[in-house]
Amino acid sequence: MTERRLEGLVALITGAGSGIGAAVARRLVADGAAVVLADVAQEAVTAVAASLGARALAVTADASSEPDMQHAVAQAVERFGALHIGVNAAGFGISAEVLDMDLEHWNDVMRVTLGGVFVSCKTQARQMVRQGGGGVVINIASTNALQPAEGLGAYCAAKAGVAMFTRVAALELAQHGVRVVGVGPGLTQTPATRRFLESPAASEAYLANIPAGRPARAEEIASMVAYLASPEAAYITADTFYVDGGLLTRNYPTLAERRLTGYEGADFLKTLERERAAR
Template identity: 55%
Template sequence: MPMTWRPEMTPPSKRLEGRAALVTGAGSGIGRAICMRLAEEGARIACLDRDAAAARATADAIGGGALAIAADVANATDMQRAVEATAAAFDRLDIAVNAAGVGASARLVDTTLETWRHVLDVCLTGVFVSLQAQARQMIAQGGPAVIVNIASTNARQPGEGLAAYCAAKAGVEMLGRVAALELAAQGIRVASVGPGLTDTPMVARLLADPVAREAFLDNIPLQRPARPEDIAAAIAYLASDDAAYVTGQTLYVDGGASMQRYPSLAARKPSAPAA
């Protein structure tokens, strides 16, 4: 069943009626919430995740012919096939959202090359590979289209222990701006959303630590983590004609946290890459 919207949230309209969307990282967290929101807005959804069962679970939750695709976002062949499958199922690709990501925490001097490469492969190379395949399809089919990349407040806010993640997300933001310049003439808008701390499986361990949770909440003027639905609402706006004159920009959805100093993570221990 589609998600139930809380009373304090504006009910979704049908701004995206009939449009075709491909969302990466669709199996959980922000990516899943984006799929659900865009579907509520009327879009036809291709749910992509490296975990085939998770992609299928999201597609089944949407119903109505939603497509499930298992693919590695950093693999050019996988992403080309995913875009082709979406266009074959829905006749075109109007909206692409690149939400797949991973995190890892270790001091710079303790970060292994394996960890560095893993985070950049998924968070930055994955966006490049995905965006490239999506843009080629959008150019070939003609007409307006939009690509939205998930960046982070860490694109601009350095965090101790987050060298790889911060570097990757800064790259995502600049990559989106270059793409916006190059694709504007084809009627393709490119924008980014920079979430702050969001209550997802990827940050569950952090939020479960009382000391870390207090440090982050004290840093957020609105005094709570974002919900995945908060991020999805911003994506729905950028994907719609309401944002028809918005390109090359990053919309930060962080409860005001980026106005503050990023919490210190200096006491964190080295960790393996997040799955």
């Protein structure tokens, strides 16, 4: 790792209250950046920011809300003077097969997981263009942008949209010196996946299809983000880089395979969404 390679740069990270977003915030601060952490979970994002010291600011914001993201960008500029890096990690999925999925659930996933990337990228890039000097927006996609998964139709479609939107935005923003790139994590250890990975049946079904034999650590995804945000990646734009332990070389477990190993129909994402709605 190149020490302090982001010194003097300012980043805005959505979905920064936990998981990959929080890991990215920690890594960028370690590399010298000042960071604004945005999340709908006020207590969680405030706690992460507090742990990072004076070069971190927490903002309660919905990534899919233009007023919220405009406020987050304004806070970055007011507190730290500029915005050079955007990282868009906010998103979620709901597990339901096509015949059973409610339109409301489909729209919710699209609004946050795809729409949130659009809104966040737009507001971040507008600030970068206004201030001049270029910048970089990094959108968090998923291996499910390429790999279909039964029961995750909305999530797969949204993440595929993130990867294609990244390419289009990179084309349009290149003239302004703004790079737009994607990172596609495979199965990653986060609070959202902890319960899932603790299930022997579910863990067996997935880990058998990862050549590396384990899920990623959130810090490993953050390492790719930090590299792409740095001057070392100055000639990289439009592409999405998959950090997956080789997962894309294998088949995604089918619902039938998961159920044969004791997997119970709807996966952890449906449970997480119920909990989220209850908060």
